[in-house]
Amino acid sequence: DMKVTQMPRYLIKRMGENVLLECGQDMSHETMYWYRQDPGLGLQLIYISYDVDSNSEGDIPKGYRVSRKKREHFSLILDSAKTNQTSVYFCASSRDWGSYEQYFGPGTRLTVL
C-alpha cells in the first residue's frame, strides 16, 4: 500500500521555539518535497530532495531547513518559529527522474503563537 505519512498531524508552538516536522514514505521514492499551503495561495515549494543528502531550495526556503539521511525519511526544521509560518505543511514524494506524479501526505497543521 503506497503511503506518505506525516507526524505530527497538528502542532501548536510558541514564537521562537524550534519545530520538527517528519515525513516518511514506503515506496522507495527518490524525490521528496516539502510544501506549505495557505488559503488562496495554492502550494508553495519550500525544499526538494532528489535523494539522501541531495537537497535544493524551492521558492520559499527562508526560515526553513531540511534533512534527509535515509531515502524514506525527510524532515523539515524551523529554527525559531515565526507567527507567519503558521500554515498547513504537506510532504510529497515521486518515484524517480522523469516520473512526475507526486504522492502527498495527509499534512501537518502548524500554529505558531
Place this chain on the structure above:
Amino acid sequence: GEKVEQHESTLSVREGDSAVINCTYTDTASSYFPWYKQEAGKSLHFVIDIRSNVDRKQSQRLIVLLDKKAKRFSLHITATQPEDSAIYFCAASRSNNRIFFGDGTQLVVKP
C-alpha cells in the same frame, strides 16, 4: 520560472452538468501538465495528466485538453456528481520533477 494561473477561483455547477477549469502557463518548455484534487480537509491526490505530445486525454469522466500554442490547458468533468466537489489544482512541469501549481479552483456541485 514557470507561472501557472487558474482562471476560476470558484466554480459552481448543477449535478449532471459539465464543469470546465482553465489554466494558463508561461514556460514554453513545460511538457507535463498534471491535475490534483483536494477534498475538504484532506490532502491532494493525482487525478489525471497530459503530456505535450498529445492535445487530448480522457479518463472516464475527466478530459484534459492542451493548446500549446496558446499555452493553455483545461480540465473538463462531465456528468458531475456531488463527490466531484473539491479544490482542483492544475500544474505544469519541465522534465526535472519540479511541478509548479496553480492557486486552485473550488468546484461546488449542487444537487
